[in-house]
Amino acid sequence: MSEIEIKQLKNFLKKSGKTFREFSLDSRHKMLIQEDGCRIFGPYISDSSVPLTWINSKYPKSPSFDDFFNAGNWDMGGDRIWIAPEFPFFTKSREHFKESYTVQPGIDPADYHISSEAPGLIELSSLLQADLYESSWKHKRFHIRRQIRPLSNPLSASCVFSDLVTKVSYCGFQEHIYLEDFTPDAPMPLEIWNLFQVRPGGTFLIPYRGKTLDYVDYYAPSSGNVLSFENGLAKVKVHSHEEHKIGFKAYQTHGRVGYLLKLSENQWTLLIRNYYNNPSDPYIKEPSDTPGQTGCSLFIYMNDTRDDGFAELETTSTTFGYPDSGNGYMDLDFWFFTGTSENIQQIIDLLL
DSSP: OOOOOHHHHHHHHHHTTOOEEEEESSSSOEEEEETTTTEEEEEESSTTOOOSBOBOTTSTTSSOHHHHHHTTOOOOBSEEEEEEOHHHHTBSOGGGTTTTBOOOTTTTTTTOEEEEEETTEEEEEEEEEEEOSSSSOOEEEEEEEEEEEEOOOTTTTSTTHHHHTTTSEEEEEEEEEEEEESOTTSOOOBEEEEEEEEOSSOEEEEEBOSSSOOEEESSSOOBTTTEEEETTEEEEESOOSSOEEEEEETTTBOSEEEEEEEOSSSOEEEEEEEEOOOTTSOOOOOOSSSTTOOOEEEEEEEOOTTSSOOEEEEEEOOOBSSSSOOOEEEEEEEEEEEEOHHHHHHHHHHHO
16 A cells, blocks of 8 residues: 655655645645646645555656656656546547557646746646547647635534534645637537545545435446445445446535545544536546446546555536537635544534
């Protein structure tokens, strides 16, 4: 299991001559924002912290950043942005989905640079460009801006805040993404695709409506010991020896999802993502073998977690770009809580 400390990542980036910032969320918590690839790691308190975000153990152990990428790697960890749909941006052949899967460098790592900095705000920008596979259009070009700012505690106005604030550690941030289409003469449905990689061993918590849940298995079946249901929550355990990706339909979900991870005998951490969820939107991502199985706004992915595996919390923006050309935007809220099992359960009951 990946247990990379922040100081290892910082030393690696310094050795590689790469730009990064330590972005303060409050007086204690920070995020590490890496310019190349615009990765966000954290939160953390000290250099010896192991952040909630997964860090690929091979990444800081590589000779350099460039060596890592020149070897065909892209999977650093942390929080990243891609463009949906996967077809035609990421796979050269739908029929041979995994064999032809390609992360184009014009999408990731792209060419991000820090375009603006102010107290409590940092912005990174890049030109994104990609070939289109199995499509009537050949290329797409975009300009992306990603803004990160701290977020106050979502429970600050609650009746239990004064009691919980002394028992539970909190920090949070918001990410605003704006994507401008530079090729409106090649219109197609598009979505901003956010992927947040987390350390394995925890459980995703997805609130939903209805007696049964409508979900889509992209890879191995998730029923049984991976996906279960309890008290209006779908629970996805990140401990599988198989590859799973589960899509959750927008019409049954609420725009919030949690990830609960045990840190020690008496300490648990809870990540909650708050995102815009519109059941009237088409949400165009679909499995390779079942075209038309769309409508999912939330995805949970995990690979084989026995060695250096990870899980991903994925959400997409509402669809834009077709039939009328246009630009996309996305707001994501990340809330992090750390405390005892009892106190964290209180927060789950209030926010999920």
